[in-house]
Amino acid sequence: MAKAPLTVLLASPRGFCAGVDRAIQIVEAALERYGAPVYVRHEIVHNRTVVAGLEQKGAVFVDELNEVPDDALVIFSAHGVAKAVPAEAARRGLEWLDATCPLVSKVHREAEAHHAAGRRCLLIGHAGHPEVVGTMGQLPNGAVLLVENVAAAESLEPGSTKLAYLTQTTLSVDDAADIIAVLERRFPGIQAPAREDICYATTNRQQAVRLAAKEADVCFVVGAPNSSNSLRLVEMARRHGCPRSQLVESAADLDWALLEGAASVAVSAGASAPEQLVEELLAALGERYTITVELLEAAQENIHFKLPLALTA
Numbered sequence: 001m002a003k004a005p006l007t008v009l010l011a012s013p014r015g016f017c018a019g020v021d022r023a024i025q026i027v028e029a030a031l032e033r034y035g036a037p038v039y040v041r042h043e044i045v046h047n048r049t050v051v052a053g054l055e056q057k058g059a060v061f062v063d064e065l066n067e068v069p070d071d072a073l074v075i076f077s078a079h080g081v082a083k084a085v086p087a088e089a090a091r092r093g094l095e096w097l098d099a100t101c102p103l104v105s106k107v108h109r110e111a112e113a114h115h116a117a118g119r120r121c122l123l124i125g126h127a128g129h130p131e132v133v134g135t136m137g138q139l140p141n142g143a144v145l146l147v148e149n150v151a152a153a154e155s156l157e158p159g160s161t162k163l164a165y166l167t168q169t170t171l172s173v174d175d176a177a178d179i180i181a182v183l184e185r186r187f188p189g190i191q192a193p194a195r196e197d198i199c200y201a202t203t204n205r206q207q208a209v210r211l212a213a214k215e216a217d218v219c220f221v222v223g224a225p226n227s228s229n230s231l232r233l234v235e236m237a238r239r240h241g242c243p244r245s246q247l248v249e250s251a252a253d254l255d256w257a258l259l260e261g262a263a264s265v266a267v268s269a270g271a272s273a274p275e276q277l278v279e280e281l282l283a284a285l286g287e288r289y290t291i292t293v294e295l296l297e298a299a300q301e302n303i304h305f306k307l308p309l310a311l312t313a
Contacts (some may be wrong), residue, residue, distance in 0.1 A: 006289035011208035011268035017201030019101030045272035079130035082137020125168030129189035208298035212266035213242035223270030230270025251284035307310035
């Protein structure tokens with residue numbers, strides 16, 4: 001029986017960003033230089049395939065520093081950590097490396113600068129996300145107010161007239177714009193970031209999905225359920241013309257019923273999802289359909305971040 005045709009609109013850019021690449025390289029370089037085990041506080045990036053691969057090489061992932069033995073090496077994840085974490089590592093005499101994405105570190109420095117200038121910081125982001133916890137932890141308790149949605153922005157009473165806003169780097173560009181519009185209307189003197197906090201990779205991947213969703217009947221986004229930027233890609237697809245959109249960790253999670261009657265499917269991947277998983281998904285589609293792959297490119301990326309000096313000197 002002949003297989004039905006299916007056009008695959010492959011979004012580009014997709015998958016690993018420079019910050020994720022750097023974080024993984026830090027763990028691999030540390031294992032090579034210091035030998036196993038190397039401890040990593042939290043998932044280095046939000047992807048089980050990546051984490052499992054590093055575990056096979058000798059990385060040990062822990063939730064908190066009290067799980068790290070004395071005299072061990074510990075690496076902090078790409079999402080960033082509160083200042084109390086490296087302070088505790090130093091108190092215990094642990095050797096540590098920071099794999100925080102430089103674009104997250106930029107937001108940390110902005111928060112410090114606003115605080116030093118006497119401004120109250122409003123952080124647009126999702127409660128409990130590791131990046132938000134880390135950013136809020138750059139300043140004393142209560143110095144940063146979290147704004148999660150438009151309703152919160154409308155009801156916010158910051159208790160200060162000197163204000164600045166920051167954003168989580170992996171937000172929906174559309175959602176952030178809506179919240180910022182409210183804050184700028186209610187607090188006309190609020191200080192905006194010198195450069196947008198939502199990172200280039202998040203913006204580019206969302207734009208690519210936006211383009212693909214307008215032309216596709218179905219959209220699959222490869223990513224983990226705890227990956228903020230992957231979840232935002234699914235939301236973007238649904239918002240811009242493709243209600244039949246699904247987040248999948250791997251090809252095994254595909255909901256084949258979504259493809260019934262479909263002539264085209266958009267495929268993308270969150271910034272922490274390896275390309276291997278996209279290739280496996282395409283292979284799975286190819287087993288059931290005669291696929292034609294078309295690349296939809298929203299931007300080109302050539303950004304690279306340096307590894308810590310401790311691993312290159």
